[in-house]
Amino acid sequence: MTDWGEAMSGSEGRFPKSLIEFQRRFATESECAEYLFERRWPHGFVCPGCGDGRAWLLKIKAFTYECAACGRQTSVTAGTIMHASKLPLTTWFWAAFLMATHSNGISALQLQSQLGLGSYRTAWMLCAKLRRAMVDPEREPLSGVVEADETIIPFRTKNDPVVVPAGRSGVGKMLVAGAVEVDGGSPRRARLKVIEGFGKGEIHAFVLAVVAPNTRLVTDDWPSYNDIPDIKHKAITVGPMAAHIVLPWTHRLFSNLKRWGLGVYHGLRKTNLQHYLDEFVFRFNRRRTRHAAFITLLGIGARTAPAPYHMLIRKSA
Numbered sequence: 300m301t302d303w304g305e306a307m308s309g310s311e312g313r314f315p316k317s318l319i320e321f322q323r324r325f326a327t328e329s330e331c332a333e334y335l336f337e338r339r340w341p342h343g344f345v346c347p348g349c350g351d352g353r354a355w356l357l358k359i360k361a362f363t364y365e366c367a368a369c370g371r372q373t374s375v376t377a378g379t380i381m382h383a384s385k386l387p388l389t390t391w392f393w394a395a396f397l398m399a400t401h402s403n404g405i406s407a408l409q410l411q412s413q414l415g416l417g418s419y420r421t422a423w424m425l426c427a428k429l430r431r432a433m434v435d436p437e438r439e440p441l442s443g444v445v446e447a448d449e450t451i452i453p454f455r456t457k458n459d460p461v462v463v464p465a466g467r468s469g470v471g472k473m474l475v476a477g478a479v480e481v482d483g484g485s486p487r488r489a490r491l492k493v494i495e496g497f498g499k500g501e502i503h504a505f506v507l508a509v510v511a512p513n514t515r516l517v518t519d520d521w522p523s524y525n526d527i528p529d530i531k532h533k534a535i536t537v538g539p540m541a542a543h544i545v546l547p548w549t550h551r552l553f554s555n556l557k558r559w560g561l562g563v564y565h566g567l568r569k570t571n572l573q574h575y576l577d578e579f580v581f582r583f584n585r586r587r588t589r590h591a592a593f594i595t596l597l598g599i600g601a602r603t604a605p606a607p608y609h610m611l612i613r614k615s616a
């Protein structure tokens with residue numbers, strides 16, 4: 300997605316820009332812990348139990364402080380996705396950095412080899428936990444001018460490659476609705492959602508879930524977009540070849556999504572599809588703020604609760 304453009308601003312400028320810089324800054328467990336401490340307590344330790352500022356660093360538990368007033372023990376990783384993990388902090392930091400900075404993201408298999416992880420299961424867990432942090436439950440709806448469109452994406456099952464003649468068994472099709480907020484001719488944030496059909500019910504539910512009231516919605520002339528309550532709708536009649544002119548950003552979003560799915564995952568799978576869409580949107584929305592992406596992924600100061608293994612496993616549908 301390099302063609303979307305890059306920019307740096309604010310704290311982004313101080314964040315390591317290269318692998319070498321990152322490696323120097325976060326080479327050891329204590330350097331990672333120090334970074335977590337500074338993010339958590341920028342003005343010095345504060346006990347989450349009683350608010351006291353005096354604490355001892357425990358010798359027997361890694362990076363854990365004991366409050367001098369109430370005795371409560373608090374780890375620098377408490378409340379983050381790293382908490383109670385047996386993996387070193389450096390591994391978490393590297394995984395989040397690679398996932399946040401690779402413009403195409405990284406698969407569990409790539410992560411396993413890049414970080415020299417012992418098992419694929421560990422790499423998969425790491426990826427799954429980082430991905431879970433990608434949706435902010437309190438994110439703001441899109442507003443202003445928003446393009447919306449829908450597309451069909453082939454998916455693969457088992458180990459069949461996705462690039463096969465049409466009609467072959469093992470390859471199905473899934474429907475995806477997309478929306479892009481457009482500001483002064485440039486794309487800002489996007490949303491993607493798996494939908495069951497292109498009917499009015501599905502389309503209305505998607506639009507109402509992702510855009511704010513009074514949004515100016517631009518679509519093609521597909522009738523399912525008509526009559527959405529509290530939405531200012533502009534439908535543009537297009538020929539079959541002109542969608543990329545009328546809806547340039549949703550068109551590019553969809554084509555980048557398809558390219559990404561083939562390139563990184565060799566074809567998306569139906570299982571957990573929404574999670575892959577969330578990952579794509581997460582990276583797209585933070586394409587200019589990799590530092591924010593890194594912080595969000597590690598759940599530093601975020602509300603993401605630790606995810607036990609059984610919650611990450613989804614039955615295939």
Ligand SMILES: [Zn+2]
Nearest residue numbers: 346349366369
């Ligand atoms: Zn205390």
